[in-house]
Amino acid sequence: xxAVRRETGSVxAVRRETGSAxxxxxxxxxxxxxxxxxxxxxxxxxxxxxxRAPTPRDGxxxxxxxxxxxxxREAAEAAGARLDTLEGVGVGSPGAVDEEAGTVAEARNLPDxxxxxxxxxxxxxLLGVPVALGNDVQVATQAEFExxxxxxxxxxxxxxxxxGVGGGIVLxxxxxxxxxxxxxxxxTVVKIGGRRCGCGRLGCLEAYAGRASMEAKARRMVEEGHKxxxxxxxxxxxxxxxxxxxxxxxxxxxxxxxxxxxGQAVEALGAGIASAVNLLDVEAAIVGGGxxxxxxxxxxxxxxxxxxxxxxKDGDPPAVELAALGDLGGAIGASLLAAxxx
Amino acid sequence: xxAVRRETGSVxAVRRETGSAxxxxxxxxxxxxxxxxxxxxxxxxxxxxxxRAPTPRDGxxxxxxxxxxxxxREAAEAAGARLDTLEGVGVGSPGAVDEEAGTVAEARNLPDxxxxxxxxxxxxxLLGVPVALGNDVQVATQAEFExxxxxxxxxxxxxxxxxGVGGGIVLxxxxxxxxxxxxxxxxTVVKIGGRRCGCGRLGCLEAYAGRASMEAKARRMVEEGHKxxxxxxxxxxxxxxxxxxxxxxxxxxxxxxxxxxxGQAVEALGAGIASAVNLLDVEAAIVGGGxxxxxxxxxxxxxxxxxxxxxxKDGDPPAVELAALGDLGGAIGASLLAAxxx
Numbered sequence: 153x154x155a156v157r158r159e160t161g162s163v164x165a166v167r168r169e170t171g172s173a174x175x176x177x178x179x180x181x182x183x184x185x186x187x188x189x190x191x192x193x194x195x196x197x198x199x200x201x202x203x204r205a206p207t208p209r210d211g212x213x214x215x216x217x218x219x220x221x222x223x224x225r226e227a228a229e230a231a232g233a234r235l236d237t238l239e240g241v242g243v244g245s246p247g248a249v250d251e252e253a254g255t256v257a258e259a260r261n262l263p264d265x266x267x268x269x270x271x272x273x274x275x276x277x278l279l280g281v282p283v284a285l286g287n288d289v290q291v292a293t294q295a296e297f298e299x300x301x302x303x304x305x306x307x308x309x310x311x312x313x314x315x316g317v318g319g320g321i322v323l324x325x326x327x328x329x330x331x332x333x334x335x336x337x338x339x340t341v342v343k344i345g346g347r348r349c350g351c352g353r354l355g356c357l358e359a360y361a362g363r364a365s366m367e368a369k370a371r372r373m374v375e376e377g378h379k380x381x382x383x384x385x386x387x388x389x390x391x392x393x394x395x396x397x398x399x400x401x402x403x404x405x406x407x408x409x410x411x412x413x414x415g416q417a418v419e420a421l422g423a424g425i426a427s428a429v430n431l432l433d434v435e436a437a438i439v440g441g442g443x444x445x446x447x448x449x450x451x452x453x454x455x456x457x458x459x460x461x462x463x464x465k466d467g468d469p470p471a472v473e474l475a476a477l478g479d480l481g482g483a484i485g486a487s488l489l490a491a492x493x494x
Numbered sequence: 495x496x497a498v499r500r501e502t503g504s505v506x507a508v509r510r511e512t513g514s515a516x517x518x519x520x521x522x523x524x525x526x527x528x529x530x531x532x533x534x535x536x537x538x539x540x541x542x543x544x545x546r547a548p549t550p551r552d553g554x555x556x557x558x559x560x561x562x563x564x565x566x567r568e569a570a571e572a573a574g575a576r577l578d579t580l581e582g583v584g585v586g587s588p589g590a591v592d593e594e595a596g597t598v599a600e601a602r603n604l605p606d607x608x609x610x611x612x613x614x615x616x617x618x619x620l621l622g623v624p625v626a627l628g629n630d631v632q633v634a635t636q637a638e639f640e641x642x643x644x645x646x647x648x649x650x651x652x653x654x655x656x657x658g659v660g661g662g663i664v665l666x667x668x669x670x671x672x673x674x675x676x677x678x679x680x681x682t683v684v685k686i687g688g689r690r691c692g693c694g695r696l697g698c699l700e701a702y703a704g705r706a707s708m709e710a711k712a713r714r715m716v717e718e719g720h721k722x723x724x725x726x727x728x729x730x731x732x733x734x735x736x737x738x739x740x741x742x743x744x745x746x747x748x749x750x751x752x753x754x755x756x757g758q759a760v761e762a763l764g765a766g767i768a769s770a771v772n773l774l775d776v777e778a779a780i781v782g783g784g785x786x787x788x789x790x791x792x793x794x795x796x797x798x799x800x801x802x803x804x805x806x807k808d809g810d811p812p813a814v815e816l817a818a819l820g821d822l823g824g825a826i827g828a829s830l831l832a833a834x835x836x
Contacts, residue, residue: 167756307672319773328665330649330775331810339772339806341765343686353804355765423683423697430681431661431770462695464681468673 177233179224179241179281180487182288182480183207183216184200185261185315190223191483192231192238197299199480201231212264213256217271221278225445229343240282242489243271244482248333251285264330265463284489288482292475295485296438300476306433310475311337311425314396314439316350317358323434337363337434340424360420363443366413367394373409380409396446403447411434417443418451422458425472430464449474504529507718519575521566521583521623522829524822525549525558527603527657531704532565533825534573534580537833541635541822543573554599554606559613563620584831586633587612590675596627604761605611626831630824631677632669635662637827638780642818647777651681651770652817655763656738658692659700665776682703682766702762703736705785708755709736715751722751738788745789759785760793764800772806780816791816 159409177200182189185208191202203226208215220243230233247259254272259265284292293310296302302322303311310320319337321328328334338358339351346355350364359365370382386398402410425437439452456472463469477484519542524531526549533544545568550557562585568576589601596614601607618625628636635652638644644652644664652662661679663670670676680700681693688697691708701707712724728740744752767779783796797815805811819826 332777333807336806341804344684345766384691423686427682429744430678433676462683464678465675
């Protein structure tokens with residue numbers, strides 16, 4: 153049984169929800185630990201204006217909420233749209249998101265954000281338009297499903313390869329959220345007793361493939377005497393972290409340590425994604441995230457190859473595709489939340 | 495968000511399908527590589543009669559089909575029911591099952607069963623009642639969901655720990671079949687570069703927890719000079735294989751090699767089931783299969799503990815429960831197929 157392509161003209165249950173006035177614009181916000189990315193998006197997914205700001209380190213949830221509002225205003229200006237003409241604003245957030253209540257708790261990469269905070273209500277006050285919340289990775293998956301590389305499929309997993317490794321799931325054209333915290337493909341155990349993950353556990357996929365874990369490992373290896381240009385490239389580019397761009401440059405220079413660590417990351421992604429496919433037998437896996445987007449198709453091809461030895465149904469592999477919406481996928485996906493609540 | 499208990503009085507979509515005349519009896523067959531287990535089952539899941547026969551090694555698919563028919567007849571006699579009063583017969587089969595076409599192919603643990611074979615049509619001819627097919631593990635999962643330990647839950651995975659490690663999935667009260675081959679939790683990669691599995695791949699959960707793999711490993715360890723009573727117990731009990739009963743006896747005698755290998759199996763099951771839960775965030779995992787059923791609750795508790803270090807949402811673990819229907823779960827689940835097609 154091979155993947156059934158969705159007809160271009162078909163309107164899925166999800167798509168119907170997103171349909172409304174032809175010219176309707178919506179705001180979408182991808183709230184990250186480092187930056188706030190806002191976009192004003194048309195019904196067909198076209199980005200009419202965007203803006204980006206660093207996530208403030210001071211001021212707690214109130215400070216972050218104010219920064220989100222400012223960034224959305226800026227994106228609306230860039231789109232030439234008045235804020236009060238937006239159908240609504242969606243926010244894709246890390247942490248424990250309660251979509252119904254409009255609250256976010258335990259967003260550990262945001263400042264002082266342990267307690268439950270009424271983000272939707274506070275942001276709606278500041279903006280004067282309705283606000284809807286969703287999980288950051290799930291909305292990015294939904295964006296790829298509705299508007300990106302996932303369009304031909306009814307079932308898929310989104311794999312976001314960046315600082316961590318996040319995942320989202322669509323089954324039978326609908327998001328699968330489980331008890332509210334599905335998609336943690338980054339915490340698939342790919343090696344019992346293996347490398348320690350940022351989450352504290354051993355042998356997680358993210359311990360090998362997450363950018364934060366890879367940077368920590370690279371620092372340890374340098375202390376042990378290994379040579380690499382990674383940190384020189386970082387310094388030259390004025391970065392404090394090994395960004396996706398730094399990894400990309402080091403790989404292009406055939407830096408042995410970078411090549412070794414990215415090789416392990418690809419191997420771990422191959423094992424983890426293949427395990428998810430063996431369990432769910434979805435039609436496709438869509439690979440995005442900061443590193444996925446930056447390294448692009450040649451590395452998606454390497455992940456395809458790394459999955460092969462582990463796929464139970466190896467004669468009929470799923471499609472494995474690069475995310476189409478790039479860095480804006482999260483904000484575009486968040487704008488779909490506004491649409492579905494409108 | 496904790497698991498929502500299904501109300502006892504509620505009728506799920508699945509249950510509605512199974513409802514029909516109060517006294518209706520159905521046949522169910524669990525077709526395995528070693529034995530054919532047939533049962534005649536009432537609407538409420540009560541087994542009215544059962545019969546068991548070895549799976550014939552000669553005669554190919556026709557021979558097996560004849561043996562299934564004979565075993566169903568015997569179960570009907572045991573139930574005091576005429577064959578032609580059965581609503582239908584369901585068969586849970588290994589291999590590539592096409593439920594719509596009523597065919598089975600690539601059933602590699604059945605004799606000479608590579609090509610597609612019209613099992614439903616041939617068996618219906620022999621029995622004179624309608625026959626429906628399903629995947630053996632998925633029907634056993636469905637049985638636990640509808641009538642066994644899975645009753646309180648809307649989403650679960652079934653994990654069948656026996657010769658291999660099979661899995662079935664129920665999401666939002668419905669089986670999730672993917673592209674027709676979901677549930678291969680036994681081929682989750684728990685250790686990149688790890689032990690070779692019966693499937694030929696490296697590091698699969700089944701390579702550590704499947705009875706066939708554990709026996710192969712035990713034989714290698716004996717050749718290397720390790721001591722164990724496993725093979726003495728096997729010989730004394732007139733077995734040719736390390737059956738679940740043999741493992742159980744050796745564990746009760748604190749046999750070091752058996753204890754070591756079962757410890758590794760529990761560790762692999764913990765990692766693999768936790769990974770599946772991290773991905774799907776289901777309410778429950780139901781542990782059955784020959785070994786699961788034989789070793790029972792104390793080992794389910796060990797699996798619960800082995801999952802803990804790997805669960806991303808460790809403050810809110812899923813329920814992990816022993817399968818309630820035991821060895822007859824597969825046949826009972828198959829009888830539900832007959833009901834849903836009736």
